[in-house]
Amino acid sequence: MILFSIFVALLAATRAQSQTPPGFKPSTELHLGVTFQDGVSVQAGHELLANEAKSAPQLDLHSLLAIHHTQTPFYHSTWKFMVFMIDIDVERNGTKYPLLHWYQPDLILSGRTGRLSIESDSNMPKAMYAGPAPPPGPAHRYVEVIFKQPERYELPADFEKFLENTIAARLGFDIEQFVKEAGLSEPVAGNWFLTATS
Template sequence: MLSTLLLPLVSALPGHLYMRYPNSWWITPGDTLPIAETKPIPILQTTLLCTSPYLLLAIDPDVQYGTTSTIVLHWLQSLRADCQTGLLYEDPGSEQTAAYIPPQPPKRSHHRYIFLLFQQPDDYELPECYKHILPATKEARVGFDPKEFVEVLGLGSPLAGNWFYVENGGEPVASEVAPTTTSLKVACTSASARKEL
């Protein structure tokens, strides 16, 4: 699975994605944060060039939806980097975004949250078959397939990333996630996406 395979490789990506929440420290990959700190939108900073737009993908790969192991999309955002500070800000020209949903692991559990930064294609437009992800609801975001999404949009490999655990009270209990993830949505293929555009 793309999300699990990338975890040990985050530090080997060409750039860095530094992140923190307003009341947290700068996050090192693998850190654990309490759920209360992750409610606001995080502050993001990168070492990547400021001349290109980027696409941020944030997912939770540890979700059990009934008896199905699945992935929830938490954020899809077009970003640009400030040339002086490297701070990332919302690309003012982008409308094809899925608003941030804060981490919501169940009580007495902790989930991984993975943030990946991609080069945004010049002709980026969210295909019609992905418009269902735009509402900030669990129903709209559950069953997201990041590997399929990356392939359909031709994003290539991520340029930078970060990940962390969020715990929700009590002693953390690792989620038992199946090695394969089932998507609960209709597949969106590159052929169908090209047909829609």
């Protein structure tokens, strides 16, 4: 845990711009590469069309590997990661609720390409990817955040209800509470984009 915290602190020093929206917690200044179909790459805070993000993106941690190769090695090839995508602007009766769009554990990092992929023998519970589909009105913010997965990790029982692929099941997902119950460290990296429906 201490080794990982030192690694994140060093990596943070290489970034200045926040990679999560203002006020979002847990926040990070570390860049998560997010590339959707047709090579659409996410730049923090930029707008995407809903159909550009309809399928799960390719993720990369090139920034992590860059510091790994230039500093004392703090990244280990045995590490696993988990990613979340959350709409933080769903409104019900004047109150905003976070909506879970994606939760994928058991991601492994290629030291050659920097890309993340699902471990071939993974049988961990997950929330299948659901693309953005905000109602007409102001753009919604979609946040992607990735964490190092603890060894012997198990999904907290309180969060199993969020895995069903329905809005009703996934509404109200509390990432801060998840981090606490799952014993996660600070995020490795993040990114976010805006999507609106005209």
